[in-house]
Amino acid sequence: MGSVHEDAASHGVGVPVLEVRHVVKTFSGGRGVGHATSHDAPRAVDDVSFAVAAGESLAVIGESGSGKTTVTRIAFGLLSPDSGDVLFRGESVDATRRHRGVPRPGTLRHGVPRRDVATADARRELRLGSGIVFQDPFASLDPRWRIRRSVAEPLTARGIGRTDALARADGALRSVGLDPTLFGERYPQDLSGGQAQRAAIARALVTRPRILLADEPMSAIDVTSRIQILDTFRAIRAADPSMAMVVVLHDLGIVRMIADRVLVMHDGRIVESGTVDAVLTAPRDPYTRTLVAAATM
Amino acid sequence: MTGNTTSPSNRGFAPRAPRGRLRGARIVLSSLWHRADGAYALVVIGLWLAVSLVSLVWTPHPLLEASGRNAWAAPSAAHPMGTDGAGHDLLSWLMRGSLTELEVVVLVVLCTAVFGLLGIWASVGRRAGAGRGSRAWMVCVDTLIAVPTVLVAMLVSVPLGTSIAVIVVACTFAYSLSIVRVTRPVAQLAATSQYVEAARSYGVGEARVFFGHVVPAIAPTMAVQLSLSAGTAILAESGLTYLGIGIPAGVPSWGRSLANCAKLISVYPLTVIWPGLIITMVVVALNLLGDALRDCADPVVNADLRRDGAADDDRSASDMAAAESSTREQELTGERMPAQEGESHEPHRA
Amino acid sequence: MTFVLKRCAAFVVALIVQSAAIFVCLRILPGDLAMVVGGTSSTPEQVARIRQQLGLDQPYPVQYWNWLSGILHGDLGTAQLSGASVAGEIADRLQVTLPLALMGLAVALAIGLPLGVLSVTSRSARVRRGLQIAAIVAGSIPALWGGLLLIMLLGRGVGLLGVLPSQGFPVRGWHAFGRALSSLALPALSVGIIAGAEFMRYTRSALLEVRDSDYLAQAMACGMTRAQAVRTVGLRLAAPQIVSVAGLTFAGMLTGVIVVENLFALPGLATLLMDDLGNRDLLAVQSELLVLTAFFLFMGLVVDLVHHALDPRLKAAASGGADGADGVADGTDGARKEGTR
Numbered sequence: 001m002g003s004v005h006e007d008a009a010s011h012g013v014g015v016p017v018l019e020v021r022h023v024v025k026t027f028s029g030g031r032g033v034g035h036a037t038s039h040d041a042p043r044a045v046d047d048v049s050f051a052v053a054a055g056e057s058l059a060v061i062g063e064s065g066s067g068k069t070t071v072t073r074i075a076f077g078l079l080s081p082d083s084g085d086v087l088f089r090g091e092s093v094d095a096t097r098r099h100r101g102v103p104r105p106g107t108l109r110h111g112v113p114r115r116d117v118a119t120a121d122a123r124r125e126l127r128l129g130s131g132i133v134f135q136d137p138f139a140s141l142d143p144r145w146r147i148r149r150s151v152a153e154p155l156t157a158r159g160i161g162r163t164d165a166l167a168r169a170d171g172a173l174r175s176v177g178l179d180p181t182l183f184g185e186r187y188p189q190d191l192s193g194g195q196a197q198r199a200a201i202a203r204a205l206v207t208r209p210r211i212l213l214a215d216e217p218m219s220a221i222d223v224t225s226r227i228q229i230l231d232t233f234r235a236i237r238a239a240d241p242s243m244a245m246v247v248v249l250h251d252l253g254i255v256r257m258i259a260d261r262v263l264v265m266h267d268g269r270i271v272e273s274g275t276v277d278a279v280l281t282a283p284r285d286p287y288t289r290t291l292v293a294a295a296t297m
Numbered sequence: 298m299t300g301n302t303t304s305p306s307n308r309g310f311a312p313r314a315p316r317g318r319l320r321g322a323r324i325v326l327s328s329l330w331h332r333a334d335g336a337y338a339l340v341v342i343g344l345w346l347a348v349s350l351v352s353l354v355w356t357p358h359p360l361l362e363a364s365g366r367n368a369w370a371a372p373s374a375a376h377p378m379g380t381d382g383a384g385h386d387l388l389s390w391l392m393r394g395s396l397t398e399l400e401v402v403v404l405v406v407l408c409t410a411v412f413g414l415l416g417i418w419a420s421v422g423r424r425a426g427a428g429r430g431s432r433a434w435m436v437c438v439d440t441l442i443a444v445p446t447v448l449v450a451m452l453v454s455v456p457l458g459t460s461i462a463v464i465v466v467a468c469t470f471a472y473s474l475s476i477v478r479v480t481r482p483v484a485q486l487a488a489t490s491q492y493v494e495a496a497r498s499y500g501v502g503e504a505r506v507f508f509g510h511v512v513p514a515i516a517p518t519m520a521v522q523l524s525l526s527a528g529t530a531i532l533a534e535s536g537l538t539y540l541g542i543g544i545p546a547g548v549p550s551w552g553r554s555l556a557n558c559a560k561l562i563s564v565y566p567l568t569v570i571w572p573g574l575i576i577t578m579v580v581v582a583l584n585l586l587g588d589a590l591r592d593c594a595d596p597v598v599n600a601d602l603r604r605d606g607a608a609d610d611d612r613s614a615s616d617m618a619a620a621e622s623s624t625r626e627q628e629l630t631g632e633r634m635p636a637q638e639g640e641s642h643e644p645h646r647a
Numbered sequence: 648m649t650f651v652l653k654r655c656a657a658f659v660v661a662l663i664v665q666s667a668a669i670f671v672c673l674r675i676l677p678g679d680l681a682m683v684v685g686g687t688s689s690t691p692e693q694v695a696r697i698r699q700q701l702g703l704d705q706p707y708p709v710q711y712w713n714w715l716s717g718i719l720h721g722d723l724g725t726a727q728l729s730g731a732s733v734a735g736e737i738a739d740r741l742q743v744t745l746p747l748a749l750m751g752l753a754v755a756l757a758i759g760l761p762l763g764v765l766s767v768t769s770r771s772a773r774v775r776r777g778l779q780i781a782a783i784v785a786g787s788i789p790a791l792w793g794g795l796l797l798i799m800l801l802g803r804g805v806g807l808l809g810v811l812p813s814q815g816f817p818v819r820g821w822h823a824f825g826r827a828l829s830s831l832a833l834p835a836l837s838v839g840i841i842a843g844a845e846f847m848r849y850t851r852s853a854l855l856e857v858r859d860s861d862y863l864a865q866a867m868a869c870g871m872t873r874a875q876a877v878r879t880v881g882l883r884l885a886a887p888q889i890v891s892v893a894g895l896t897f898a899g900m901l902t903g904v905i906v907v908e909n910l911f912a913l914p915g916l917a918t919l920l921m922d923d924l925g926n927r928d929l930l931a932v933q934s935e936l937l938v939l940t941a942f943f944l945f946m947g948l949v950v951d952l953v954h955h956a957l958d959p960r961l962k963a964a965a966s967g968g969a970d971g972a973d974g975v976a977d978g979t980d981g982a983r984k985e986g987t988r
Contacts, residue, residue, distance in 0.1 A: 078498055127500040139491040144513045150492075154499035207499070436653055440661040443947025447905055447917075448939055451924060452668070455932070456675040528787065535789040536906045540921055552789075559795055559910065569799075573792030580787035588783075 015090040016051035017211045017244045018130075020075050023048050023084030025067075044070045045081070046268035052211060057237065057245040059259035059276070061252060061291070067268040068248050069215060075246070076213045077126045088129065089210070091122040128158065131204030132213045136220040137196035141188040141203075148173070148184035151203040158207075172202040175239060176232050194225025198232055205236060211244040212236075218254065226254075233258055252295035256280065264288045324601050328593040335589040341582035349396040356389035379568050387568065390549045391575060397550040398531055398579070401464055405530040406523050408469040409476060413522075416477035417515065418507055421488040435481065438474050446471040446533055454542035464534050464543050472526040479522055480515045487514035517595035521587045528583035535576055551576050650955055658948045665940045670711050673933050701930060718937065724930050733931050736919060737938060743816055744908070744915035747831050747838075748900040754839025755846050755896060760889075762843075763850025764882070768874040778847070785844030790906045794837040798910075801833060814912045834907045842896050842903070849892045853885035887957035894950035 025045040045067045052058050062068040073079040075086055077093060086093050131154075134140035141150050152169035156162065170180035176198040188196050197217060204212055214233070218226045234257075237245065247258055255262060255276060262279045264272040264287070272285040283289045329335030379387050416438065420431040450467035457463050487493065493510050501509075535552030537543030539559065544550040555572040593599050689697075698704050702713060717724065724733050766778040801811050811833045812826075821827050857863060862884060866876040882889075905917030920939070923931045 076498070078494070124500070127498070132495065132498050134491055134495060136491065140495045142490075142492040142496075142510055142513075144510075153496060153501065157496070157499055157501040157505060203495075203499075436657045437661070439951060440654075440657045440944060440947060443943045443950075444665070444940055445903070445943060447903070448936060448943070451920060451932075452672050452936055454924070455673050455929065532787070532789050535791060539791050539906060540909065541925070555789065555791055559791055569792070569795050573789060573795065576789050576792065577784065577787050580789075581784055584783050584787055 014054075016053050016087075017089060018075055018246070019049075019051040019087040019090075020071065021049050021085045021087070023071065023074055023081040023086065025070055025074060025079065025081050043268050045074065047084075048265075048268070048270055049084075050263055050270065050273065052244045052246060054210070054244055055242045056261060057247065057259045058261050058263060059255045060246060060248045060263045060265060061250065061255065062265035063250060065267075066265040068265045071265070072213055072215065072246055072248050076130055076132060077123060078132075086126075088122055088126040091125075093123040093126050128207060129210045130213065131207060131209040131211075133197070133201050133204045133215065133217050135216040137193065137200045138188055138220075140200055141196060143188055146185050146187060147178075147191070147199050148180065150188075151199060151206055154203065154207045168206055169202070172206040173199065175205065175236060176202045177228070177235070178202065192225060193221040194228045197221055197225075197229055201229075201232055201236070208240070209243065211246065214245065214247045216248055216250065219250070230254065230257055252280070252291060264291065325590075325593050325599075328599060328601055329586075329589050332589055332593075334585040335593065338582040338586035338589060341578055342586065345395055345579055345582075346399070348392050349399045352389075352392040352396050356386075356392050358386035358389045379571075387554065387571060390554050391551065391572060393549040394551045394554055394572075395575075397461075397544060397548060398534065401461060401534050401544075401550075402527045402530055404461070404465045405468045405472070406527055408465060409472040409526055410519065410523060412469055412473035413476035413480070413519065414512070416473055417480060417484050417511075420477065420481055421484045421511065435478075438477050442471075442474045442478060444471075447536070450533075450537050450542055459542055459545045461544060464530070464537055467537075468526070468530045468533055472522075472529070476519060476522045476526075480518045483518050484511055484515050487511045517590065517598075520590045520594050524583050524587035524590060528580040528587070531576060531580055531583070651952060654948060654951055654955075658944055661944050662941055665944070666715060666937055667711070669933055669936050669940070670707075670714070673929050674707065714933065718934065724934050733934050736931075737916065737935065740914060740916040740919045742821060743831075743913050744904065744917065746821075747834055747904055747908070747913070747915065748897060750831055750835035751838040751842060751900050751904065752893065752897045754835055755842035756893065758840065758843030759846025760850055763847040764854065764878060766847065766851050767854045767881075768878070779851075782844045782847045782851075785840055786848070788841060790837060790841060790903070791910060793841055794834070794907050794910045797833050797837055816913050830911075830913070834904065834911045834913060837907050837910075838900055838904050842900065846892065846896065850885070850889060853888045854881050857881045857884045887954050890957065891950045891954040894946060894953070897946070 023045055024043065024047055026043050048067070048071050050058075060068045060072060070079065074081045077086070141147070145153075148166055148169050151172055152162075152165040155165035155168060160168075170184065173180045173183060178195060178198055183191065183195065183199065188199070191199065197220075201214075201217075204214075217233075218229050221229060233245070233247075237243070245259075249255060249258075259276055262272075262274065262276055263270050264279065264283075264285065266287045272279055272283060272288045279288060280292055283292050326339070329339055416434075420434050420438075446467045449470050450463050453466050454463045457466070488511050490510075493506055496506050496510060531551070534543055534550065535555050538550060538552035539556040544553055546553075551572050555569065555576065558569040558572060702710060705713075714724075721734060722732075762778055762782075766775050766782070769775050769778075803812050812830050816827065816830045857880075862880050863873070863876045866880045867873060871879070904915065905921065907913075908915040908917045909921065916935075916939070920932065920935050923929075923935065
């Protein structure tokens with residue numbers, strides 16, 4: 001069964017914030033850090049394409065081993081694809097790809113686009129213009145750093161002065177419902193799972209990214225705190241409507257509350273895509289149908 | 298949602314102002330003080346430092362005052378520890394010697410820390426922390442670590458002569474290899490952790506990642522190893538000086554005093570007690586300090602470093618998470634450490 | 648298998664690097680090697696003759712090569728003063744140093760193992776704490792002082808109980824077996840007690856590590872008392888680590904005894920090195936250092952290979968691509984990392 005391909009033209013208005021084109025990734029089993037688990041299919045990601053428009057929230061669903069985590073990591077620049085392209089705001093972040101689109105100021109040398117500057121810029125832009133929320137906040141927040149410092153880290157890394165960075169971190173904490181005077185000086189271990197994850201979300205937001213990746217943001221949180229996280233996501237979308245979001249999930253029940261569109265992945269390919277309503281009420285693909293059926297039980 | 302400080306999730310926390318940087322050090326010291334072994338260590342080391350400073354300006358007798366008639370005198374009011382073979386007052390020489398020991402220890406610890414960090418960076422600092430380069434490096438370390446300190450000391454004594462540099466070079470070589478081997482598991486865990494992955498995803502540079510995330514993770518282990526190295530350095534000094542390739546002849550040091558007294562043991566056995574006793578007491582203090590630091594210096598293990606004095610925190614899921622992560626870390630930095638490392642405690646005493 | 652090959656390759660590389668380091672160190676001298684060998688009172692002609700005799704006038708790489716190929720043929724050069732072959736002298740001295748190291752190791756094991764086990768299994772907290780403190784103190788004693796104290800206690804002619812000789816070694820060597828043995832008794836005790844303390848700490852740590860493991864619980868479920876379980880199962884599990892520590896301790900003793908050999912005036916390997924160093928017989932020193940270093944690297948290699956063979960967790964970790972030579976940590980680290988994912 002062939003992979004369903006998306007491209008910008010099918011639904012987009014203008015240039016999508018993030019686009020993935022014909023990306024393929026294979027893992028040589030058993031080595032390496034990260035998600036190289038022994039039960040990955042031979043091709044973890046098998047010719048996948050999709051795009052995310054500004055302000056849109058895309059859910060990527062699938063079971064373990066479907067490739068959903070791998071493809072999102074590739075999309076956000078944490079992994080390099082074996083082949084295929086990733087474009088951030090229309091520009092390729094892959095150093096070997098030919099630069100497309102309008103040359104940006106300073107990127108021309110003798111009238112010819114400078115490949116290295118353009119793509120290095122694009123890659124940097126992706127880093128600075130995106131935020132990532134990981135699954136387990138107690139693993140993704142340094143246990144030896146106080147919360148405020150962790151939240152400010154993306155700013156201090158860009159050379160923003162400490163007082164400015166901390167002030168902006170305070171603002172980010174407030175925007176996720178954590179009082180900086182109560183939580184700023186604490187260590188992650190002293191927080192509950194929900195509070196810690198919200199701090200991690202604050203960290204992802206502190207650079208005012210154009211697109212956010214949330215990798216199973218609620219899997220490691222106890223059920224009673226998940227509502228807080230959902231509320232937080234809703235609030236931040238309301239506060240910044242132009243920010244896009246990609247949420248990786250395996251729980252269909254949450255999708256409706258958090259996403260506009262859905263991608264269903266299975267064995268490294270996209271098997272279905274569409275709006276939340278379309279996919280959940282009238283799934284076309286048999287795999288999707290079993291997922292939906294299981295979720296409604 | 299914003300600024301809602303009375304929501305159920307925020308209940309139980311009291312406001313906290315940012316702390317001063319030295320507060321951490323003060324907490325560690327006070328945790329040490331409350332343990333028997335930590336207190337002993339602090340007292341002895343404190344005395345050692347005090348005596349060293351005092352000896353800079355005063356000793357009961359001038360160091361060079363010597364009268365042949367007074368050689369090998371038994372302890373008396375004028376010479377509380379007796380005199381050595383040339384009539385020097387032993388107490389004065391031991392006092393001044395403590396300054397030399399301090400020099401040796403400071404130099405060894407500094408050099409070991411620097412080269413140790415370099416070694417750790419070489420093995421985990423770069424992006425491919427588990428890659429081939431670092432494995433080759435570790436095999437190197439494991440091989441070289443077998444070479445004993447004394448041989449290295451003898452080797453470098455040829456170009457360097459009899460000097461403190463011999464001790465420092467030989468000890469630094471052995472101890473930095475040992476530190477790299479012992480701290481590597483913790484460093485590896487930190488370097489491959491998700492918070493480092495997260496930092497890199499935000500564009501944090503490699504140097505910042507190493508010094509901001511990896512080094513604080515290994516700092517407690519390094520502190521332990523460095524204090525153990527300090528103790529072994531003193532023992533190395535005494536051995537190497539006795540063999541003639543350590544501190545040169547005219548310079549007072551504990552090893553020098555011990556060596557001088559040892560040469561005539563059959564004539565005046567008791568003079569040898571003091572230098573040896575002092576060395577033993579100080580090395581015990583450094584070893585105990587190392588053991589105590591293991592528990593006191595790591596914020597993940599020592600809850601006091603995380604809390605205010607007032608226990609007003611919400612004891613809920615947060616504490617369970619804390620217990621979980623601290624057992625994970627404790628298993629690495631706690632008593633397992635000596636077991637997996639044959640060289641960590643006293644690599645090749647002289 | 649790759650681990651074994653890699654480790655052996657590392658051994659060879661390290662040996663070569665060490666030989667180069669030794670060679671270089673013995674050439675960076677204030678002044679000329681020939682001058683140093685000849686002594687301060689030698690005339691320029693004598694120095695020139697020495698230089699020619701010893702081949703020091705040839706370019707460095709040639710010297711280095713000659714030296715190494717000589718060693719591979721068993722020719723370690725000749726001692727400057729006595730004219731005897733260095734290889735012969737080393738062999739001579741080994742008859743003192745090797746037994747001394749073995750006896751010291753025996754003492755260390757005899758003290759360290761049982762006390763280590765006791766410090767874990769004893770019911771009385773005071774005994775456990777006392778043993779811990781004793782271990783720390785014994786490990787902090789300078790070898791020199793320890794030896795002196797023993798002499799003061801047991802040395803013939805000096806000590807309170809003058810039962811054991813405190814100086815020298817019989818000229819007839821091991822032919823005078825009884826006297827030879829008694830000459831080594833005090834020195835062996837000196838190094839043995841200190842190494843024994845270290846050993847005790849490692850035994851204790853290794854046992855603590857396995858104490859709370861499932862293996863012990865299983866053994867106890869089969870009817871053993873905790874003490875029995877620790878002694879049988881625990882020691883077996885901890886054996887790889889203990890073996891490697893023992894091996895390295897033994898290796899370390901060969902120069903660890905240097906102070907003791909000096910103190911007790913034993914004609915051993917370490918004193919040979921020190922004497923030649925003192926006499927500035929640097930070419931002999933060069934070869935002796937290489938032989939000793941090679942021995943230690945070899946011991947390290949053997950220990951690593953034995954440890955690797957004995958500990959199945961290491962083999963699993965190594966084949967999974969982790970760093971096999973890293974000891975127990977990697978094996979269980981890997982397991983823990985998998986578990987938390």
